[in-house]
Amino acid sequence: MKVLLSGNEAIARGAYEYGCVFAAAYPGTPSTEILENISQYKEIKCQWSPNEKVATEVAIGASFAGGRALCAMKHVGVNVAADPLMTLSYIGVKGGFIIVSADDPGMHSSQNEQDNRNYAKFAKIPLLEPSDSQEAKDFVGYGFEISEKFDTPVLIRLTTRTSHGKGIVELGDRKEVKVKGFERDFTKYVALPMNARKRRFVVEEREKRLKEYVEKCELNRIEEGKGNIGFITSGISYVHLKEVLPDAPILKLGMPYPLPIEKIKNFVKRFDKVIVVEELDPFLEEQIKAHGIEVYGKEFFPEIGEFSPEVVRNGLYKAGVLKEENKVEVKEKAIPRPPVFCPGCPHLGIFYALKRARAKIVTGDIGCYTLAAIKPFEIMDTCVCMGASIGNAIGMEKVLGSGKGIAAVIGDSTFVHSGITGLIEAVYNKSTITIVISDNSITAMTGGQPDVRTGFNCEGEETKRMDFKELAEAIGVEHVYVVNPINMDDTFKIVKRELEADHLSLIISQAPCVLYPQKVKREKFYVELENCTGCALCSKIGCQAIYRTEEKTEKGHYKWDIDVALCTGCGLCIQLCKFDAIRPISRKGE
Amino acid sequence: MNGKNILLVGVGGQGIVLASEIMSEFFRRVGYDVKKSEVHGMAQRGGIVSSHVKIGEKVYSPMIEKGKADIMLSFEKMETLRWLYYVKPDGVIVSSNVKIVPPIVSTGEFVYPEDVEESILKERPDAKILDIQSALKELGNDKVTNVIMIGALSTMFGFSPEKWLEVIKEAVPKKVVDVNVEAFKKGRSLMGS
Numbered sequence A: 001m002k003v004l005l006s007g008n009e010a011i012a013r014g015a016y017e018y019g020c021v022f023a024a025a026y027p028g029t030p031s032t033e034i035l036e037n038i039s040q041y042k043e044i045k046c047q048w049s050p051n052e053k054v055a056t057e058v059a060i061g062a063s064f065a066g067g068r069a070l071c072a073m074k075h076v077g078v079n080v081a082a083d084p085l086m087t088l089s090y091i092g093v094k095g096g097f098i099i100v101s102a103d104d105p106g107m108h109s110s111q112n113e114q115d116n117r118n119y120a121k122f123a124k125i126p127l128l129e130p131s132d133s134q135e136a137k138d139f140v141g142y143g144f145e146i147s148e149k150f151d152t153p154v155l156i157r158l159t160t161r162t163s164h165g166k167g168i169v170e171l172g173d174r175k176e177v178k179v180k181g182f183e184r185d186f187t188k189y190v191a192l193p194m195n196a197r198k199r200r201f202v203v204e205e206r207e208k209r210l211k212e213y214v215e216k217c218e219l220n221r222i223e224e225g226k227g228n229i230g231f232i233t234s235g236i237s238y239v240h241l242k243e244v245l246p247d248a249p250i251l252k253l254g255m256p257y258p259l260p261i262e263k264i265k266n267f268v269k270r271f272d273k274v275i276v277v278e279e280l281d282p283f284l285e286e287q288i289k290a291h292g293i294e295v296y297g298k299e300f301f302p303e304i305g306e307f308s309p310e311v312v313r314n315g316l317y318k319a320g321v322l323k324e325e326n327k328v329e330v331k332e333k334a335i336p337r338p339p340v341f342c343p344g345c346p347h348l349g350i351f352y353a354l355k356r357a358r359a360k361i362v363t364g365d366i367g368c369y370t371l372a373a374i375k376p377f378e379i380m381d382t383c384v385c386m387g388a389s390i391g392n393a394i395g396m397e398k399v400l401g402s403g404k405g406i407a408a409v410i411g412d413s414t415f416v417h418s419g420i421t422g423l424i425e426a427v428y429n430k431s432t433i434t435i436v437i438s439d440n441s442i443t444a445m446t447g448g449q450p451d452v453r454t455g456f457n458c459e460g461e462e463t464k465r466m467d468f469k470e471l472a473e474a475i476g477v478e479h480v481y482v483v484n485p486i487n488m489d490d491t492f493k494i495v496k497r498e499l500e501a502d503h504l505s506l507i508i509s510q511a512p513c514v515l516y517p518q519k520v521k522r523e524k525f526y527v528e529l530e531n532c533t534g535c536a537l538c539s540k541i542g543c544q545a546i547y548r549t550e551e552k553t554e555k556g557h558y559k560w561d562i563d564v565a566l567c568t569g570c571g572l573c574i575q576l577c578k579f580d581a582i583r584p585i586s587r588k589g590e
Numbered sequence B: 001m002n003g004k005n006i007l008l009v010g011v012g013g014q015g016i017v018l019a020s021e022i023m024s025e026f027f028r029r030v031g032y033d034v035k036k037s038e039v040h041g042m043a044q045r046g047g048i049v050s051s052h053v054k055i056g057e058k059v060y061s062p063m064i065e066k067g068k069a070d071i072m073l074s075f076e077k078m079e080t081l082r083w084l085y086y087v088k089p090d091g092v093i094v095s096s097n098v099k100i101v102p103p104i105v106s107t108g109e110f111v112y113p114e115d116v117e118e119s120i121l122k123e124r125p126d127a128k129i130l131d132i133q134s135a136l137k138e139l140g141n142d143k144v145t146n147v148i149m150i151g152a153l154s155t156m157f158g159f160s161p162e163k164w165l166e167v168i169k170e171a172v173p174k175k176v177v178d179v180n181v182e183a184f185k186k187g188r189s190l191m192g193s
């Protein structure tokens, strides 16, 4: 049977068909749908972990126990998982082990565009790079086989367009693979220096065997074509190249690490010139050149940003392969639509309080709440990586001499991911900053995956809800306050007092997300326009349901209205209106 | 089998992704190779959405090359203006007349351009601007622009409406099948079919 699948759905399907028994992940665009789809296959146990390191570690455990295991994450997640991954390379696997990295060239929804093919070389592990959904599914099968045959973790690297792009995939049945069970093997599984030193040679030996394997592996194939210029490419770049030059001779590398150097040498010999077409880093190009083989690449193609058919076309034009470039220009005739907080978002209340309390510096973190860095709040001052807000604030305090007025804001999923250690740092090193957990009890940014605050897990079963207050007290934070950001005055008073206090405090601002796990349903509000004085105070909470009308008051101020269709009834704006203009819908027609 | 590049544009929440799913599935069933892509993530928080659907004998890249769209279906009129450059000089442009003002205008920093429809027609006199605003009122459901657009698209291919409706009925929630069937027909009639 054939169906349309995204690359992420195809990875999940591949996990199913090729006997995977366990999968773990931490959400992150563009990787999130991999685990979401795996959770639909009852044959695979799966779980959202608190971060990518833990996801990788549990998947490693599953592999050690002899089951085929997979973990998935976005590119920056591999940085978090790098510690176990680098040593797993030495240890090897028992059941096949695949780590999927979904990279984000062009940074559609990421803080950097690191090229994770480098991790394969860094960790000395095989790399598979599918070009479309069919390959994404098939490569999971190859990945498990290679992993077991060579006793190595395997990295499958996707990019935004292979993850989210859809294509036609032929489905197959599941092949069960027996779980072999764990057998103690001290020299393999215990990475003590004395063992690791020996395993280091095992890795070297393995790379040698892999280098022989890639020369014959069918994933690295030559597509004959016309002309005296040849091309070497992989991943998404392959499909763009095929689109622009359907008849070109191509060496397509489905397994680009380790490189099949003999194959490349023989390929290059046949042409006047060979061009490497690869997105982001010159990963293939540099390695090929290091073997003394003459190829071209980054002199024609950008190292920055995402490839598209036009980027590839224009590179080929530069290289003299094509006579015409794509000169279509973007003309800005429309105004931007920057992302905004949802109407009634619980993050609004806490940022309004921080703004009103005149926080001097607000270090930030990653999540929906990072929107506080842009209009209308413009109050968040930093954003580095998940969990960085707390450490950044502490460092600022140490250099500036005082923690007064310095706040760190972090979401619940991010706090659990890598903020808890920051909190420990704050207590241990006697910080006096104010830490705010803006807790909407879900991972909203990536589409509402449950976390330890949600009350259920990836498979929908009920589970414990972690209590941040108890946790903080156990760590040794003496001033912990739980506030409801909807209660504006209480929240403001506590935020102001704690910002000015000479001690460390943790404010847990708790109210559910308006979208996840389900849309909130509350009585909505409307504006009795006659009463509006145009003071515009309600507009300061940054709710997109509140908009400026064309109507003016006698004094010439624009009146403000609520788009009732958008309103979610949070009740923030009504607390700011002193003129009885904002009212619950039930009062309409009074 | 002629290849076609279909670009769908609009604003988060208008059902663009579902529309492109339905189209892709339809073309797959009638024997085309299909690829499609869009970017998820930040774009969904009230932002710009664009989805590329490519069909043909064999499709490689899931992205439409700039300036190479054969058909653009735009769910919001300012978005039509934004994406005009993506369409071939002889490409087909179908635009909704619906206006969705981004919240950023409340900051006073930007204004929603006034003469959007005139600007579209000035540049592309052959663009079709459909009165979707009235159609939505008539249908009593403001969430069906996507299926109206599928109706409009269906007039550009020779397949029977029933074949399209088959896929649409499977894809939309049971409760709203009827209104979506009406929306599909509306899309066809707006195109004069």
Ligand SMILES: Cc1ncc(C[n+]2csc(CCOP(=O)(O)OP(=O)(O)O)c2C)c(N)n1
Residues within 6 Å of the ligand: A026, A027, A028, A029, A052, A074, A076, A077, A080, A111, A366, A367, A368, A369, A386, A410, A411, A412, A413, A414, A415, A440, A442, A443, A444, A445, A446
């Ligand atoms: C290492 C890493 N993993 C994953 C992500 C993707 N990501 C960005 S924010 C976020 C979580 C946001 O959840 P939370 O902190 O609860 O804030 P919310 O979006 O719910 O407001 C995730 C998973 C990332 N940027 N970096």
